[in-house]
Amino acid sequence: MPALPYDHTAARIKRLRLERHLTQKALADLSGVAYSTLTKTEQGVIPATPYVLGCLARALRIDVSTLNGQPYATELRADELDILILPIREALDVYDLGADPDIAPRPRDRIAADAEALCAAVRHGDLKLAAARVSALVPEATTAAHLDGATEDWLTLASTYRTAYDVTTKLGYTDLATLALARMDWAAQRGSSAVVGGIHRYMRAMTYLRSGHYRTGRRLVDLGLEALGQADPGRERDVATGQLYLGAAVVAGRSQNRGQAEEHLTAAEHIAQRTGEAVQVWWLAFGPTNVAVHRVSVLAEINEYEAAVTAGRGLTLPEDWPASRKSHHHAELARSRMWTGDTDGSYRSLVRARKSAPQQARYSPTVRQTYQGLETAKRRLPGDFLSYGTWLGV
Template sequence: MHALPQDRPGVRIARLRRERHLTQRGLADLSGVPYNTLIKIEQGRLEATPHAVASLARAMRVTVGIIQGQPYADDLRADELDLLIGPIREALDVYDLGADPEVAARPLQTLSEESEALCEAVRGGEIKRVASDVAGLIVETTTAAHTHGGSDGWLVLASLYRTSYDVASKLGYADLAQLSLARLDWAAQRASDAVFGGAYQYFRALTYLREGQLRTGQRLIDLGLSTIEQAGPSQSRDVVVGQLHLGGSVVAGRDHDEAKAMGHLAEAERIANRIGESPKVLWMAFGGVNVGVHRVSVLAELAKYDKAVETANELAIPHDWPKSRTSHHWAEVAHAQMWMGKFDASFASLLRARKTAPQQAKYHPMVRETYASLEAARRRLPESFLSYGSWLTSQA
């Protein structure tokens, strides 16, 4: 008995390959993914790593989301999350229409506080609550920003656009995530805020990382570092510079450029040692802990799974660290443990990802793919394992 549908990434890769009249050898040559590895991925005997998925997507000229099966339309519908996407799209469309005479906007201070609360809720993994509230706040703040005309209103609006990006990217709506970032850039320019401008390039680079367009992702990291040089010295500037280096480390790691990845990590660590933990500056959770978490990510991207797990075992994550980031970390640890053949430990990490931020874990592609690989690797499936798979595809 299988807990997850059988239309897995390997099945999709095989289907897409056949639609393009490619042999397995032909696709292997085009993508750079070893022939034997591709065969095992298509057969479900091997998990497709993010690097392999990105390479295969580029070779077949499709998005990474198509191979991963995101968004999970049926599951989103069951959880009534799909109903919340339309209002967000509509809210993003009124950005340049000026103040809406039918909207009575509350004071900017109130809107700023509610925006901050949504940022905190995203970090807490409360995706459904945030998706429910962000559209209305964007509409209201759009009117407030156009009415007041000062930088404060545009900065609050930029923060809300960032939140809509967070929701869209976590649920797998790549086009909506990119639209949210375009609006963030628009608002940041009106606020003349170079720090937000650098942050925009960081988030933009992450969208290209998810789509496997690594060269563009690295160029955006470089552009972000150049953009933020225009900002005056501040903790916010340091945090964004550090976060850009962390993003650059993962992009380089996925591109299997170890020297560049470690160089970015070293620079981020230098900044973190100087400024300490800054978890709420632009809600990026920058600091030594985040450097350690990214080190695990980079080692896994470089296929150094034993070192990734060893580093994770030595890393102490504070109880008050953002739940969404902690859950993502445990998903990556589970992925590395699965590749090492530590199946029980991998499932235990999946359980920790779910316990920490269940809404996020349910729609996390690495959680689903790791679970599917564990399912394929184990002959006997305990009830707790099957129930986890049922939860992944059930109504919340």
């Protein structure tokens, strides 16, 4: 569903509710969302939180992305990103055809280096570069893996599928993201890597988190931890395990289980003390900083916005921390500051999110919904506020 200038989350919720012939009371009962919250959300008085969106999406039997309006077709077309999606879709579809006779793969180390560079590009926030190159790299890596069948080849292929997942997730193509994850698992099994298998389950759990299916997300985290238990001890296993605990903390927070979220954060914190900052280990950005950032996220998920802002205020992000993670963190802080009534601070955080990773921020539902929430507040905001909205396309 394309996001039109006059279209927004509140309008979509109302439209989809009416299409299903539901009253507001009926949808509130089906979703478990308080009636007053639903009515205010539909009226645009308050923005929808991720928890509310997940509950409503489940009740309406649709994807959360439909309520968010993703993918944002108009903006994708303007940025010439829409033309990069079909090649990715086609690349993901040839996984089981064996070696392509028209492709002569380069040496293994060069393909692996390119796969690593694409992981870095995503973390730097360069989605267009990653999207443009991954569609060509996947078929080459696929052919190399089928020809040689070495463990390294299969794991490089898994890495290219992971980049396809990262790109399609951030641009709002949930169907392709799900397909890319399935391909990643397929390649990881052939590469016999318990660590990559654990990372796959972490990413899949985050997919279910975004869709509002928290129970399935928790099950995937458990399966990921089980898979990592079979990996060789060491820093790589520790990093993947710690990141799984961070994912579990956010899932618990989104499902409003504060005690469980704190347990997972504590487990991740203990591991981070052992690993230190491990930003480039499997490109998970794991370490003490990521634990602190996830604590802010969890506080926001359980509606402790003042505490989230306080925790965020005392956090300094390292200069060399991934731009994509910085942008995500600033977007989370913007949302929390908006809920505390600090509209100026919220907008400043939105500006930081854009500065850190412009391409990512432009397609972030959190950025868009926070901006619309600030717009609804009708308070005095900086003169460039409207130009920010024009840039977003809202």
